[in-house]
Amino acid sequence: MQHHRGDGMWNVVVPLKELNSAKSRLRRGGLDARTYARAFALDTVAAIRGCASVGEIVVVTDDREIRRALRRFGCHFCAQGPLPGLNTAIRVGRDHLRRLFGADPCAALVGDLPALRSAELDDALRIAVDTGGQAFVTDTSGTGTTLLAAADPVLLNPAFGRGSAGLHEKAGAVRLAGEYPTLSLDVDTPAGLESAAAYGLGVHTTRLRQRTPATPR
Ligand SMILES: Nc1nc2c(ncn2[C@@H]2O[C@H](COP(=O)(O)OP(=O)(O)OP(=O)(O)O)[C@@H](O)[C@H]2O)c(=O)[nH]1
Ligand SMILES: C[C@H](OP(=O)(O)O)C(=O)O
Structure with a gap:
């Protein structure tokens, strides 16, 4: 077992798709999806690092540019491996963390939370640890999931995708009922980007949004 930053602290998995295929709904909305996906990843991981x-x-990605960009945050990196999909990526990250760091609590976060505030994530994790099992935060629609956390990493069993909030709840995970406006705000569409901007975007997404036209094609 290696030395790490803090025994008993949360270890976090962030799955990130290859930039060329990321954020197709933003691309369909006329935005430069590749560049936005990269900025979202930077802002999300910066906020996690600030907790x-x-x-x-641990960032699970096959994308070399993402790895290069996120190196500054002192992340670990894992390749996706032979099997595709978001839940596979999270399981790869979870298992990597368990191998290196043992039984510390483990959380998975989507990598498209450009308005995320560290204090909000800290609050959610503090409540999650008391559940003793799995806990989750929904996206703004209430049907998706942005954070899945497990006090014991063996229990982290991701079911992200359409209707994931219901699936996580059915599996016994506790829905965290607090106010998590920036933790809930995964950005999939140009309208989602505007909602996130109302809360205050991270520096990378802010800069990009200032450089690119505000009105989608
Ligand atoms: N490593 C990895 N990450 C994934 C995969 N699928 C989704 N993700 C990541 O999971 C998070 C949530 O994904 P989505 O909200 O579906 O984002 P997306 O797939 O980029 O967007 P759409 O193309 O519009 O569905 C984002 O951080 C993605 O980069 C995957 O197959 N592998
Ligand atoms: C990852 C997925 O979200 P979406 O693809 O709808 O952003 C989910 O909510 O589990």
Whole structure:
């Protein structure tokens, strides 16, 4: 077992698709999806890194540019491996963290939360640890999931995708009922980007949005 930042702290998995295929709904909305996906990843991981309760971060991606861009945050990196899909990626990250760091609590976050505030994630993780099992935060629609956390990493069993909130709940995960406006705000569409901007985007997405036209094609 290696030394790490803080025994008992949360370790976090962030799955990130290859930039060329990421954020197809933004692309269909006329935005430069590749560049936005990269900025979202940077802002999401910067906010996670800013959490007092987070120890290690593992990013699961096959994208070399993302790895290069995120190196500054001291992340670990895993390749997706032979099997496709978001849940596979999260399981790969979870297992990597368990191998390296043992039984510390483990959370998975989507990588498209450009307005995420560290204090909000810290709050959610503090409540999640008390559940003793799995806990989750929904997206703004209430049907998707942005955070799945497990006090014991063996219990982290991701079912992300359409209707994931219901699936996580059915599996016994506790729906965190607090106010998590920036943790809930995964950006999939140009309208989602505008909602996130109302809360205050991270620096990378802010800069990009200032450079690119505000009105989608
Ligand atoms: N490593 C990995 N990450 C994934 C995969 N699918 C989705 N993700 C990541 O999971 C998070 C949530 O994904 P989505 O909201 O579906 O985002 P997306 O797939 O980029 O967007 P759409 O193309 O519009 O569905 C984002 O951080 C994605 O980069 C996958 O197959 N592998
Ligand atoms: C990852 C997925 O979200 P979406 O693809 O709808 O953003 C989910 O909510 O589990």
